[in-house]
Amino acid sequence: MSSRYSEVYESWKKDPERFWSEAAADIDWFSSWTQIFDKDRGVYGRWFVGATCNTCYNCLDRHIEKGRADQTALIYDSPITGRKKSFTYAELKAEVVALAAVMQDHGIGKGDRVIIYMPMVPEAVFSMLACARIGAIHSVVFGGFAAKELATRIDDCKPKLVLAASCGIEPGRIVGYKPLLDQAIELSAAKPESCIILQREEQPCELVPRRDFDYREAVGAAMSAGRDVACIPVAATDPLYVLYTSGTTGRPKGVVRDNGGHMVMLKWTMWNEFGVKPGEAFWAASDVGWVVGHSYIVFAPLLHGCTSILFEGKPVGTPDASVFWRIIAEYGVVALFTAPTAFRAIKRDDPGGEQIRNHDLSRFRTLFLAGERADPETVKWAEEKLGVPVIDHWWQTETGAPISQNPVGLGQLPVKYGSPGVPMPGYDVRIVDDAGHEIEKGTFGNVVIKLPLPPGALPTLWQADQRFREAYLEEFPGYYKTADAGFIDEDGYLFIMARTDDIINVAGHRLSTGAMEEVIAEHPDVAECAVVGIADAMKGQAPCGFVVLNAGVKRDMAEIEREVVAMVRERIGPVAAFRLVVPVKRLPKTRSGKILRATMQKIADKEAWTMPATIDDPAILNEITVALNERGLGI
Ligand code: COA
Ligand code: AMP
Numbered sequence: 001m002s003s004r005y006s007e008v009y010e011s012w013k014k015d016p017e018r019f020w021s022e023a024a025a026d027i028d029w030f031s032s033w034t035q036i037f038d039k040d041r042g043v044y045g046r047w048f049v050g051a052t053c054n055t056c057y058n059c060l061d062r063h064i065e066k067g068r069a070d071q072t073a074l075i076y077d078s079p080i081t082g083r084k085k086s087f088t089y090a091e092l093k094a095e096v097v098a099l100a101a102v103m104q105d106h107g108i109g110k111g112d113r114v115i116i117y118m119p120m121v122p123e124a125v126f127s128m129l130a131c132a133r134i135g136a137i138h139s140v141v142f143g144g145f146a147a148k149e150l151a152t153r154i155d156d157c158k159p160k161l162v163l164a165a166s167c168g169i170e171p172g173r174i175v176g177y178k179p180l181l182d183q184a185i186e187l188s189a190a191k192p193e194s195c196i197i198l199q200r201e202e203q204p205c206e207l208v209p210r211r212d213f214d215y216r217e218a219v220g221a222a223m224s225a226g227r228d229v230a231c232i233p234v235a236a237t238d239p240l241y242v243l244y245t246s247g248t249t250g251r252p253k254g255v256v257r258d259n260g261g262h263m264v265m266l267k268w269t270m271w272n273e274f275g276v277k278p279g280e281a282f283w284a285a286s287d288v289g290w291v292v293g294h295s296y297i298v299f300a301p302l303l304h305g306c307t308s309i310l311f312e313g314k315p316v317g318t319p320d321a322s323v324f325w326r327i328i329a330e331y332g333v334v335a336l337f338t339a340p341t342a343f344r345a346i347k348r349d350d351p352g353g354e355q356i357r358n359h360d361l362s363r364f365r366t367l368f369l370a371g372e373r374a375d376p377e378t379v380k381w382a383e384e385k386l387g388v389p390v391i392d393h394w395w396q397t398e399t400g401a402p403i404s405q406n407p408v409g410l411g412q413l414p415v416k417y418g419s420p421g422v423p424m425p426g427y428d429v430r431i432v433d434d435a436g437h438e439i440e441k442g443t444f445g446n447v448v449i450k451l452p453l454p455p456g457a458l459p460t461l462w463q464a465d466q467r468f469r470e471a472y473l474e475e476f477p478g479y480y481k482t483a484d485a486g487f488i489d490e491d492g493y494l495f496i497m498a499r500t501d502d503i504i505n506v507a508g509h510r511l512s513t514g515a516m517e518e519v520i521a522e523h524p525d526v527a528e529c530a531v532v533g534i535a536d537a538m539k540g541q542a543p544c545g546f547v548v549l550n551a552g553v554k555r556d557m558a559e560i561e562r563e564v565v566a567m568v569r570e571r572i573g574p575v576a577a578f579r580l581v582v583p584v585k586r587l588p589k590t591r592s593g594k595i596l597r598a599t600m601q602k603i604a605d606k607e608a609w610t611m612p613a614t615i616d617d618p619a620i621l622n623e624i625t626v627a628l629n630e631r632g633l634g635i
Pocket of ligand 1: 341
């Protein structure tokens with residue numbers, strides 16, 4: 001089948017407003033827009049200005065009204081606890097309405113912020129949708145972060161309410177969420193008025209009188225009382241959620257997502273990009289704490305009338321590398337979306353793909369990979385073992401949906417290994433040099449996107465327009481800086497090779513090395529430090545901290561290392577996966593004092609490197625090489 005991609009992309013380019021207004025016909029609006037795009041509003045313009053809508057209505061109510069009440073909307077499969085449960089669209093709505101009623105009893109209404117701190121349990125999905133129903137703005141915080149990170153988010157978005165679970169479950173250990181929540185509230189200046197806590201039987205918790213309320217008790221009472229809560233009309237431009245993502249410092253960026261544009265974009269992607277039809281089972285094996293979970297576990301599949309899988313487990317070890325195939329076969333999943341790291345883990349445990357053959361994957365059509373660069377070896381392995389197309393696509397928390405893709409719904413284009421496909425409608429992607437000049441095809445440079453960003457991409461950062469301008473829009477005027485580097489080939493395929501800032505990608509998780517440095521620098525024996533992401537066969541990258549001790553420190557280095565590792569775990573969280581400390585006498589710097597992190601990373605990864613012309617003292621790079629050797633890393 002030939003692809004309609006070029007024709008569709010050109011039609012968007014010719015008339016973006018017409019393109020998105022046609023896409024918007026797939027969404028139910030309470031009132032239509034006065035302007036499709038108003039370039040004078042917000043930082044760079046706003047989409048669907050004047051329209052009113054409700055995301056929960058489009059995810060649930062309208063499907064029920066149109067005959068999907070008894071279709072399964074959500075399947076919770078938790079190999080880590082041994083639980084399974086499914087919810088029809090009608091049952092999902094009942095849960096959401098009851099929780100929305102409870103939230104209203106706690107004084108939550110339009111524009112109020114609600115933090116959701118929950119693992120992969122159905123109540124996390126109910127919570128997100130209940131917020132959407134009453135116009136509250138949710139902010140989900142990933143469970144692998146420490147109390148301090150949660151506190152930073154509480155202080156930034158000032159939630160009136162926190163919806164949390166008593167615990168999460170990781171292989172071999174229970175993660176007490178409640179102690180982390182209590183500690184975070186203690187640390188934060190903006191105290192939430194109340195917390196609604198889901199007690200999990202693996203580790204129930206104590207409730208603080210007058211502040212904490214039992215989720216099941218409250219929701220059960222609202223259900224028994226037959227409470228009803230209608231969908232509140234919100235402006236298309238009102239925020240649906242704020243999702244914090246790593247910035248270059250310890251202060252995360254609050255990415256704002258609006259209601260209208262977000263629905264239009266996500267709905268459009270489900271068929272055109274992912275090739276999935278309403279009624280089919282779609283599975284994003286991610287976490288609701290990440291953007292992939294927001295977009296493709298919760299909102300997009302439900303907007304499209306699909307059955308979405310909520311998986312509480314790991315690709316390996318829960319119980320083994322066959323779990324993905326079991327789930328695909330059991331629920332007739334047609335498309336799976338996960339991170340390449342998950343496949344590297346499966347490949348490590350089952351290199352011959354023996355487990356795949358034991359399952360009926362006849363309904364499975366496509367594997368989608370994103371979150372980090374998909375290495376060709378992993379893509380080829382998955383292709384060969386699964387016998388389906390393996391589609392790498394590229395996006396960011398900021399965009400909420402793919403920037404580039406191989407749009408299987410429009411007709412699959414040839415796969416080029418190492419490339420996450422071609423730009424999607426809405427995205428005019430260019431490669432520029434550091435001065436902002438466009439460069440030749442095939443040449444490596446900064447990846448930027450011509451403004452305006454399309455519907456669904458961030459309009460700004462939470463209450464920080466100026467920070468948004470400075471971080472994304474100022475360096476290349478007229479363009480959005482992705483902070484990714486790469487090139488576009490002769491056929492228009494993108495290749496995303498590296499970040500241009502100090503963000504690293506560990507097991508598909510986006511982390512800031514700057515934030516880790518801030519923590520390490522607080523160790524009393526540390527004079528200075530630099531964290532870089534070095535290659536890791538399984539996780540893609542792993543953080544490695546080069547540490548210079550204060551003069552005269554005589555303590556055992558192994559002990560200091562343990563303390564530094566513990567500090568990062570304690571302050572940022574286990575998800576930072578920070579385990580490697582390399583003691584060095586000095587850090588290599590330019591004459592103006594900038595630490596040469598990129599050169600250190602190249603040495604550690606055994607990549608070719610050249611002596612930076614601006615280096616202050618070239619001898620230090622030798623010292624780095626020796627220190628890495630002593631740790632069994634580097635050359
Ligand atoms: N709550 C609490 N802790 C968590 C957590 C959560 N939700 N998620 C991860 N952690 C912890 C892990 O338990 C681990 O702790 P440990 O140091 O005590 O072992 C630590 O954070 C590091 O986790 P991770 O980097 O994920 O490593 P892992 O060895 O536990 O698992 C993979 C490796 C590949 C199986 C796993 O990273 C994975 O499934 N990745 C896919 C990522 C993904 O879906 N990304 C979303 C973008 S699509
Ligand atoms: P996040 O905001 O967590 O989704 O991380 C976004 C970053 O992950 C991007 O800026 C890229 O650096 C990286 N990334 C995501 N998907 C891909 C991909 N398919 N190929 C290469 N890098 C990717």
